[in-house]
Amino acid sequence: MTIRIYNTLNKKKEIFEPVKQGRVSMYVCGPTVYDSCHIGHARSILTFDVIAKYLKAKGFKVTYVRNFTDIDDKIINRANQTGITCKALAEKYINEFYEDMDALNIEMPTIEPRATEHIPQIIKLIEILIDKDMAYQIDGDIFFAIESFKDYGKLSGRKLEDMKAGARVTVDERKNNPFDFALWKSAKPGEPAWDSPWGKGRPGWHIECSAMSAEYLGETFDIHGGGKDLVFPHHENEIAQSEGAFGKPFARFWIHNGFVNINQEKMSKSLGNFLTIKDILKSCYPETVKLFLLSSHYRSPIDFTDKAMDEVSIGLDKIYALLKRIEEKKELSEINIVEPGNYYKHFCEAMDDDFNTALGIGVLFDAVRNINRLLDESKEGLSKEVIKDIISCKSDILKIGGILGILYKSPEVYFEEKKSRGLGKKSIDPAVIEDMIKEREKARKAKDWGKADNIRDQLEVMNIIIEDRPEGTGWKIKK
RNA sequence: GGCGGCAUAGCCAAGUGGUAAGGCAGCGGUCUGCAAAACCGCUAUUCAGCAGUUCGAAUCUGCUUGCCGCCUCCA
Incomplete structure (x- = not known):
């Protein structure tokens, strides 16, 4: 079975073939740790968690790298405001991030590199770019010269001329081109800084991903992911840095997830409609959030509302109620089937087509209905064949749940937890x-x-x- | 201004050339003391509108309308 992935780079679905047969190398942009993660982060992380799980289920050996941006303007600002060090601030939000991941039962990537732990690699990469005349120094700052990279704009579909026409950035007069971006920023007083050939300073945002992906996955790797908003400029700049420095194709498949809106509004701090993962988990059951996020295609925008959560919650209850119903039948609990059945095969067909979890969830509900019907129809006792059918079907449901990262609790625990949450709210x-x-x-x-x-x-x-x-x-x- | 996306039933949402998955809600039925749950059946002759290509289109092309995103830190 071949997997087809929508590749942002070529704006179409393409057959996925990794560089090395049987192995997949994947890099995903993780959070900048200066604040709590919100539901949008959850969607992105969940999307790639499911993709990694599915690729593993298909038999690939997956190396999944997700970074922490732990040095950045936002971190410095926040640290100054709160009066703690950048390191302490980053540590605090990394810990919080792990709590969120735990609550959502999201698997850890293979490697989680931090920018501050890869300064030598970053400096080395910048030196290569300077040697190739693709970067230049002004005072203690190093900038990437986008005009030196002829393919600049190929990911986001932007042309340099168009960009100039629509420029809204405040131009740093020292730069050759307004869109040249910082690779290295000289240290201002009180900021964290590292030694470099250009004096004390810190890396720009984009360079860390080029340096760390090369470190762990090589100069060319299979999949690069992130939210849609990262396409420009972040991912465009990564391509310029990496392909410019190494002269080889960078990531072969670019996967970008869509946004989460809140009540049809873009989530933003200025609108005050920011929902953190912690906020949501106060009122919503974790698996409900996951099932909701996976019920639309990962590239589509999705609208987070209380009503939608209530509806999804009823659906999740239905699946767990079926699992409970099976557990209560002794004759169904003792046999286990490992071979995938038709429902699992259909699920895989859905996932093979650009990770269509929405369609896959449809298959999941088909399987649930099928077992309920078989049980309803055999009130007088289960024939051997029916038992076999049900067990195969249940096994498919759990396999599907395993890939989607849901249905990992026993039905008893699920319903108990839901009860106590519900009662707690109403005392x-x-x-x-x-x-x-x-x-x-x-x-x-x-x-x-x-x-x-x-x-x-x-x-x-x-x-x-x-x-x-x-x-x-x-x-x-x-x- | 530049680039891109979306429009499918009451709501959510799959479906990218072969005659509309699934979930929630609703209605009828089986079951039940009655309900609930579960199951069965019904619920879009039609996919924003118009025109075109095709034996055939929700799916391709053009135009129109409406919504949204990116271009500034952003998942």
Whole structure:
């Protein structure tokens, strides 16, 4: 099966073939650690987490590098404001980042390099560019000369002339071309600085990714990812630096994820509609967030709303309820099938076509419905064939969940956690609910339907839904 | 001004030449004391509009309208 990936570089889907057969090298731009991560970061990280998981599932040995930008203007500004060192600030937000990743159950990349730990590599790369006359020094600053790189603009589809026409940047008069960008910035008093052939200073933003990707993945590698907003100038500049320095193609496939909007508005600090991962996880269950983010194609914009989250949450409940239903049948719990079934194959077909998780989730729900139907149809007992079908189907569901990074909890834990979250929000004591249910059971045995229904109504007002099942009465939080 | 994207049912969302996946909501049915859950059936003769290419288009081309993003730090 071949994988097709939409390559931003050529603006079309292309058949994916790695440089080295059976291996995939992937670099993704990670966060600048000066603040908490928001839902947009979550989408990007999740997109590439799923891509890495899928490639592994297809049998590739994946080397996944995701950096931390731990030195930068924003970090310096924030550190000055809060009165702590840049290093301490970066450390704080890296730790917070890991907490978020943990909460979302996102796998660690193979390597997580930090800019500040790769200063020698960065300096070396800048020296190559200076030797090739692609960079020039003014005072203690080094700039990349974009006119020296003839392919400048090939990723973002910009021409130098067009860019000049629409220039909105404040021009540094010292630069040869207004779009020349800093590779090295001379140190201002009080800023963190490293020794270099050009005096004390620190790296510009773009150069770290060129240096670190070359360090860990080589001069040419397979996939480079990031958010759509990084296409220009960041990724364009990386290409100029790396291809300029090494004279070889840089990343072969460029993958860019779309934005997350909040109630149809672009998320921005000025609008005050910034939602951090931590904020969202206060009201939303982590897997719900993931299922939501994966329910649209990664390149499309997606609109984050409470309503959408509620709807997705109901869908997730449905899947876990099915898993619970299977666990309750002894004859289904003992056999395990490892061979992929048709649902998994269909899922892979969806994923092979530019990682179409939305279509893949459709397959997941098909599988869920199929098992529920088989169980409904065999109330008198399960035939051997049906058992085999169900187990194969369940195995597919879990395999799919494994790639999407969902369905990793036992159904009991899932429903317990959801209950306690829901009750916590409303400060309801579960014992009260249990008592009411017992009361209702008594009424039902006495066929006092009026009283029984009354209790059910009371619970519903409390956002509790009753389910009378053959083995007893259960309850759950609405939504 | 330059570059790019999007428009599919009440809502969300797949589908890039072969006759509209899936989720949520709704309606009818099975089940149930009644519900809930689950399942079955129904719910877009039609894919922003117009014109064109084609045996055939939501899918390709052109135009129109409307929304959005990037061009400044940004996932």
